[in-house]
Amino acid sequence: MKVKQISIFLENKSGRLAQVTGVLGENGINIRALSIADTTDFGILRLIVNDPGKAYRVLKEAGFTVSATDVIAVEVPDEPGGLAKVLKSLDRAAINIEYLYAFVQKSSSAALVVFRVEQLDEAIKVLQESGTRLLSGDEVYAL
Missing domain, CATH: 3.30.2130.10 (VC0802-like)
Known part of the structure; x- marks a missing residue:
């Protein structure tokens, strides 16, 4: 009954969210749900996607700070x-x-x-x- 959630640490600058979603889209990963919490300097993007293992891997390879959470x-x-x-x-x-x-x-x-x-x-x-x-x-x- 556990679901894998992908969390991405993002600098709070223009275009960072677009980069994450671009990497996911280019790799055929569909976002099912998302949440973002931010401060002045950074944000945490939490995602449920159709293929969490692949999402974790491609985001890491693209240089993002990523974690997986149940x-x-x-x-x-x-x-x-x-x-x-x-x-x-x-x-x-x-x-x-x-x-x-x-x-x-x-x-x-x-x-x-x-x-x-x-x-x-x-x-x-x-x-x-x-x-x-x-x-x-x-x-x-x-x-």
């Missing part, structure tokens, strides 16, 4: 309180969320939320026990 992708009912229910399950188990971001499937009544948590295996267990649907890496990469 995250979880959770299906959340697309209704008021849907996310709150999932978050309450993690809170009851005292699992801290480091960050999250969401993306939408093309035709579904659910949103997908990517979580980075401190206790990944415990979070997977808690979410499964609460009836929350977790997606496998293959399911997410194929969206």
Whole structure:
């Protein structure tokens, strides 16, 4: 139930994001979800892509500072309180969320939320026990 996320450290200058997406596009890698957090001098671009191993390799070869991290992708009912229910399950188990971001499937009544948590295996267990649907890496990469 773990999904590989690619994180790229980027200087906060014009054109750096275009360079990353250009390298990915030239190598046939499709972005499924992304998040960017920035400061004055740099940013962290987090990506879910259709081929994380290849993305990691081609970005490294292009000179980017890249890391791979395990995250979880959770299906959340697309209704008021849907996310709150999932978050309450993690809170009851005292699992801290480091960050999250969401993306939408093309035709579904659910949103997908990517979580980075401190206790990944415990979070997977808690979410499964609460009836929350977790997606496998293959399911997410194929969206």
